Amino acid sequence: MQEITTYLAPHRLDEALQAMADADATVLCGGTDLAPQTESGARRYQAKLLNIRRVQGLGAIDTTGAEIRIGATTSVAAIRRHAALAAIAPVLAEAAEHFASEQIRNAASLGGNLCNASPAGDLSPPLLVLGAAAELACWRGGAVQTRRVPLDQFFVGPGKTVRRADELLTAVVFERPAADFVCRFRKAGPRPALEISTVSLAVGARRAGGRLADVRVALGSVAPTPLRARRVEHALEGKGLDAASIAAAVEAASEDARPIDDVRASAWYRGHLVRVFVEEVLNELRRD
């Protein structure tokens, strides 16, 4: 039997981190993943239930500096309606737009979506193409210690990240994209709402003089973790968008994606969708 002995809803980060120091806390924020996972028995509660939704400073979006910062308890709805963030990183706003339903978007948090580490997590591909890092904090030696992990090293498997049990994801940070940054997000599922992506794709790059630079491409639902499509990136880096470079990128996508058969789609279909999406998105960017 699992037994929760303590419930905490602290207002300060140091209090939250001290509660996690013994690595015996289940973190609660929106509850949209935690509730069904614990109800179904897929996940067990730890001795402490730690509600971080009231921790001050964790729910803020800061777009004013050279570094963009989104607090971990920020709801998906807040990301979706943040005009400055949408102007800076439309790929993230687009993913938030197609995230679950309004009721879920109002409750679900950015940090929860990332720490749940679903291969299909909708916010992961856009944040990967923005070059984001996860900020992790813990309580050590009587003080708050933080470290940053690039998001492409954060996920290690379905439901697994490098976050230690005494660490809290406090924010996601990324460098302000350059003025010539272009980006796109695409996801597929049998219906637009409440769909766990069959395949998702995000593309971001700088475009100057007709050529792409700093190309980042990320795929969801085609591997045990959301991943950077390094071969696609390599096929596009320094190239203009034309029939030849797009065809090369499509071929590379088949090498990057490692889809499996599951209840939502066959590996064959996912592999096909990846090719279609890469071609469609690159053609869209080409026409812009």
Place this chain on the structure above:
Amino acid sequence: MSCVETEIRFQLNGREVRLDVPVTMKTLQMLRERLDLTGTKYACGEGECGACTIQVDGQTVNSCLMYAVDCDGRELVTIEGLRTPAGLHPLQQAFVDHGAVQCGYCTPGMIMQAHGLLQKNPALTREEACRGLEGNLCRCTGYTKILDAVQAVAEKG
């Protein structure tokens, strides 16, 4: 499963509520089983259907996923809170007038979600209503009459 209880205080349909809840209890169960407000419905229990939709601090959420402890200090409105002494809320009346209710099970969640959409955007278009209600399933009406009812209220402003 055993777990601790904690005391919470919140506003529910305009009145102050104070009670002890097990920390893993969901808001839906608290409303139905502890507070006898059975208008809010349980269907899927995992946030897919919207039958349990309520408003918390002006935002609609699935009460089946929301931990009751997280209600502490917040303002909740359920379907029971829409009716006024003068009678049904205009949106409730529109559902009646347009035949937007068949079995009725999705209706409270559908109305709460549509109510939230109309509060944010009184001039909601049919397309916007369609998008905004995508987290609410109805297995009877085919949605047409529901959208008719919502649109009628939006047009009245």
